[in-house]
Amino acid sequence: MKKEIRLILAILLSIPFAGFSQRTDTLVKKLDSLNKKTEAAGGQTNIINPKHYNENTNLNFKTYFVLLGSDLKQEFTKPFHMTGKDWGKFAKWAVVFGAVALSDEPIQKFSIRLLDNNPGLQHVSDYVTRFGASYEFYTLAGFGAYGIIFKSNKMKTTTLLATQAYITGGALESILKYISGRTRPSVYGSTLEAEPNFLGPFAPTAKDANGKNIYSSFPSGHTTVAFAAATVFAKEYNNTPIVPIIAYSAATLVGLSRIAENVHWASDVLTGATVGYLAGMEVVNNYHRFMRLRQPKKGIVSFTMQPFYGKLLPEVVYNFR
Numbered sequence: 178m179k180k181e182i183r184l185i186l187a188i189l190l191s192i193p194f195a196g197f198s199q200r201t202d203t204l205v206k207k208l209d210s211l212n213k214k215t216e217a218a219g220g221q222t223n224i225i226n227p228k229h230y231n232e233n234t235n236l237n238f239k240t241y242f243v244l245l246g247s248d249l250k251q252e253f254t255k256p257f258h259m260t261g262k263d264w265g266k267f268a269k270w271a272v273v274f275g276a277v278a279l280s281d282e283p284i285q286k287f288s289i290r291l292l293d294n295n296p297g298l299q300h301v302s303d304y305v306t307r308f309g310a311s312y313e314f315y316t317l318a319g320f321g322a323y324g325i326i327f328k329s330n331k332m333k334t335t336t337l338l339a340t341q342a343y344i345t346g347g348a349l350e351s352i353l354k355y356i357s358g359r360t361r362p363s364v365y366g367s368t369l370e371a372e373p374n375f376l377g378p379f380a381p382t383a384k385d386a387n388g389k390n391i392y393s394s395f396p397s398g399h400t401t402v403a404f405a406a407a408t409v410f411a412k413e414y415n416n417t418p419i420v421p422i423i424a425y426s427a428a429t430l431v432g433l434s435r436i437a438e439n440v441h442w443a444s445d446v447l448t449g450a451t452v453g454y455l456a457g458m459e460v461v462n463n464y465h466r467f468m469r470l471r472q473p474k475k476g477i478v479s480f481t482m483q484p485f486y487g488k489l490l491p492e493v494v495y496n497f498r
């Protein structure tokens with residue numbers, strides 16, 4: 178299943194970048210030009226009223242991949258466009274990551290002891306962890322079917338955005354896994370006598386008993402895609418408080434299950450949650466920039482008097498906004 182997902186991901190990623198060679202007046206360029214524009218309050222305001230998800234803002238095959246390509250481009254080039262404020266946030270996150278990383282071994286040992294003494298909890302963890310992989314496909318398919326059956330443009334669009342976040346988050350975590358080459362805790366068994374190592378991009382290729390690359394621990398892929406999709410639903414339905422609670426709770430349980438399964442360190446899960454959240458936010462904001470472009474322009478009719486050969490004549494002016 179993992180290999181199939183990677184293959185699908187590779188195929189999908191090969192499609193959208195063709196759009197970046199388009200002329201300056203294309204949707205890709207317009208989205209780029211809107212990337213830095215924010216409201217007066219300093220942040221982008223996203224309108225989530227259901228009536229704004231209509232025939233003008235629906236995603237078709239072309240716009241889906243144009244937006245996906247824009248998501249990927251903006252995410253991968255973000256480090257080259259970070260502001261001082263962005264670096265300040267990153268520094269704060271790095272402090273938190275460092276504190277969690279120092280606790281990786283004791284957290285992992287506690288988790289192993291807890292599950293050894295609670296077989297039922299192990300069964301629950303086994304089930305929950307699948308919602309960061311194959312079960313997530315079924316969940317998204319269910320939401321999509323709901324949107325189609327009940328003719329909810331908002332649900333259909335949100336589900337499509339969640340798949341974009343899944344792909345974008347998956348692409349980011351795949352690159353980070355390759356660059357970091359971190360050893361999975363399962364390699365050390367239940368004793369965890371060795372330190373979790375970062376071997377870098379030249380780490381050897383080796384599989385564990387479950388067929389997973391033992392040097393691909395950082396970050397947690399299951400957690401990344403779970404938080405990516407959860408963020409989309411949480412933001413698109415943030416006017417219904419229970420939705421963000423359910424979405425982020427489910428994603429958090431997936432992350433905890435990866436620690437319980439002894440396949441990821443706590444700092445892997447923290448990083449996966451962060452990457453997934455950022456990917457989800459990028460997808461949501463990018464779509465709402467697209468939505469602004471697609472909203473019909475409103476015209477304003479005004480009447481003025483203009484001099485014409487010594488006489489004042491009425492003039493009608495029609496302005497678009």
